[in-house]
Amino acid sequence: MKRALLLAVALVTPIAAMARDTAADRDKPYAWRGAVLPRDHSRLHNWRQAWLEALDAARAGGAGDKVAAEGALLDPDAAQNDPAVPDGAYRCRTIKLGGGRPYLEEPPVPCRIADGHFAELEGQQRIAGNFWRFDGVRLLLLGALALGEERGAWPYGRDEQRDVLAFFERLGPHRWRLTIPHPAWEAKLTVIELTPAA
Template identity: 35%
Template sequence: MIRFLVPALCALATSAAAQEMTCVPTRDDEERLSRLDMAWKGARDDAIKGGAAEELRRLGPIADPRVNLNRPQPTPGRYQCRTIKLGAGSEGMLPYIAYGWFRCQVTLTPGGDLILRKTTGSQRQSGLICPDGRRKARFVGVLSLGDEVRTPRYGADPDRDLIGEVRRIGEDRWRIAFPWPAYESKLDILELRRTR
């Protein structure tokens, strides 16, 4: 009996979490995403001026705004993920930072919602990956910090709200580009690679 009860409870918890999330961005986030091209240009220019041209070249499709593959939504499963920050968000910030690898998970709820959660690290994104055409998808979610246990509610704090463009960049590899984040940079990139 317990064997069947545990998966059912997990499904209910995941479904309840999805109901608190939304694919409808705030007006501010919609406006931020509309300026994604400007974020890419400013962030890449800053990184190159700051001496990170070679790093950008090595990143290949991760840092190439022109990537245009089909199937933009990642498949459910476990992922390695890392954050790359491009462009100085304010005076004194570094124009290029690449962090190490952490763990992410993509789950499909019984209702058909696709949820992404970064499960380790001091800055953890969580939210819905929403359809937005054949070549891109949209991430709408929030940022948890430090040892916070409760995930902030989307729309409650603009500094924690996240919006990003999801694109597939290769076999079992995706990226989410977050324009104009509240902290540190002009563009954050979350790179995802599927683990076997």
């Protein structure tokens, strides 16, 4: 009984911590370790395998030319140092690789970054979450999906099918990407390109 109680506390603690964390808390080295749930450790550590599987599936499905045309966006090794991104309005373009359709590009939607928080503002599947300091090349985003007409976003950790774990990287001046390894739905890898809104 005592062991079961300790396990329950361990599983709930990261969720409770996220509910009260601030951007300053999330910027502390290794703070993300206390926020990532055990069930997401494999996605966190096997991100490169997700890239390779997704690219192989897209090419095998006849989308090799589309993958090549995207250049750095779909290159797992294209990230540059210093992923910091200014607060503001952005345009988010999503590409899903390796799902039922090997290559699926969705229309761009408006999104916003403010005080370490990312949110897509339109679309049937909208990601929202908080950035955590990870290393000198990537930030870690922990968040969740909102669907359809739902208002607001669920917190990370409430529903495994909605949870989002993603890496945020800089590709060049005024260009970034979010990559979601092994998302719960529709793909082996989801890539979201961010560019400043016009």
